[in-house]
Amino acid sequence: MLRLFKNKFFLLLLITVFIFILMGVTAKQNSKLNWFSNTINVIFSPVEKFFSGIGDKIGSGLSYFGDVKEVKKENAKLKSDIDKLEKDTADLERYKQENDRLREALNLKNQFNQYDSIGGNVIAKDPGNWFDIFTVDAGTKDGVGNNYPVIAGSGLVGRVLNAGFISSKIMTIIDVDSTVSGMLTKTGDQVIIKGDLSLKEQGLCRMDYIPTDEDISVGDSVVTSGIGGYYPKGIFIGKIKEIRQTNNEFTRYAIIEPVVDFKRLEEVFILKNKNVGNTGTDGAGK
Amino acid sequence: MKARNIVFAVSIFIIVVLQTTVLHYIKIFGITPNIMVVVVIGIALLFGNTQGAIAGFILGFCQDITFGKMLGFYALAGLYLGLVVGIVNKRLYRENILVIIFFTFISTIVYELSVYLVHEWGMHLFSPENSNNLDILYAVRNITLPEAIYNSIISVPIYALMIRINDRFENANKSIRKY
Structure with a gap:
């Protein structure tokens, strides 16, 4: 009995250590092991697509009778x-x-000319309540790669976290781990747009590192600055909704209302640089 | 035993698909219930710690594959969830509905908070420029607590269904043994 317990304990330890190594290896985006999760996602994606379609139909069907x-x-x-x-x-x-x-x-030249846009439908959403990740039904077979920027309408949605064969994970800008280098259109100053746990549910994000002498006001627009490698310059992010002063420091932050409505996101466009690999690999080296 | 494994595999597939596609349509106060956690707790209570750990591992791994930022994070969380719930309960009072609700409530809080804290700690350690300030109060009040309540409510029908499926298998086994 004791030996059995010891064995079990040892097994547990072994699995734990193994998973920690696995986590470390796969945390890097261009990990070789990604083929594994991609393969299994090939099984999940079509079914998820089907159910997602049913969910949408039920949603619209219910409203039909009431209307x-x-x-x-x-x-x-x-x-x-x-x-x-x-x-x-x-x-x-x-x-x-x-x-x-x-x-x-x-001087925001129309840089999107050098991008192809790949359309994708949202097929599944992160089951937990901590993060804001979703999958779309476009993958490497359509030309999607890791870190490609994703837009919907005219606004920034996020970037491709992991491109699988027929589906891709997309991390939105309201996810807590997302950081976007932004620029205030009024003055051209750099700011950082981050996801925030308490703002995520309302579909908002926060703007940090606002220069102290910067004169910002509610309604100012923020676009991507093009610094950091993931996003090209000049994609519209959103507008300032509220400016908050932190009481213990002389710093302040602002709440940004993105143009994209993350709750009703159904279709997105993934931008692919025509000069192949430029956007994708820039970010990966970071 | 084979049939049971097939049912298990199919159920896991259905649970993952439901959780990622349909469940966010029934959000209340912006919170989605986590049936994956409920099922792992149910299996751990019903069949013991090893089965709970295996179920937690597999369901967590599916979540990793479909949505994880790295492979293995949820798998490990699920493994320990199933294991700990199974060890603590030791198959006592497993058919008492209040025990189930209580376990689901407490385990969800502990599980979700650990996910949050471990993630934030990991971010702090490996990518400090992206890390956020800890806001445990917000995390408990606005995410963990509502989810725990939601999970507890949803655990009753799920657990009833699991007991029914289990009984059917046990009856089938008995009738085989007769001959």
């Missing part, structure tokens, strides 16, 4: 909206021109 009365009201509203939208279209055209002009002024 019959609303439809009439909505129709009237939509008609009036069309008028408004026509006016908005004209406005947007004007903004677009203004945007181009401002971009030029800021």
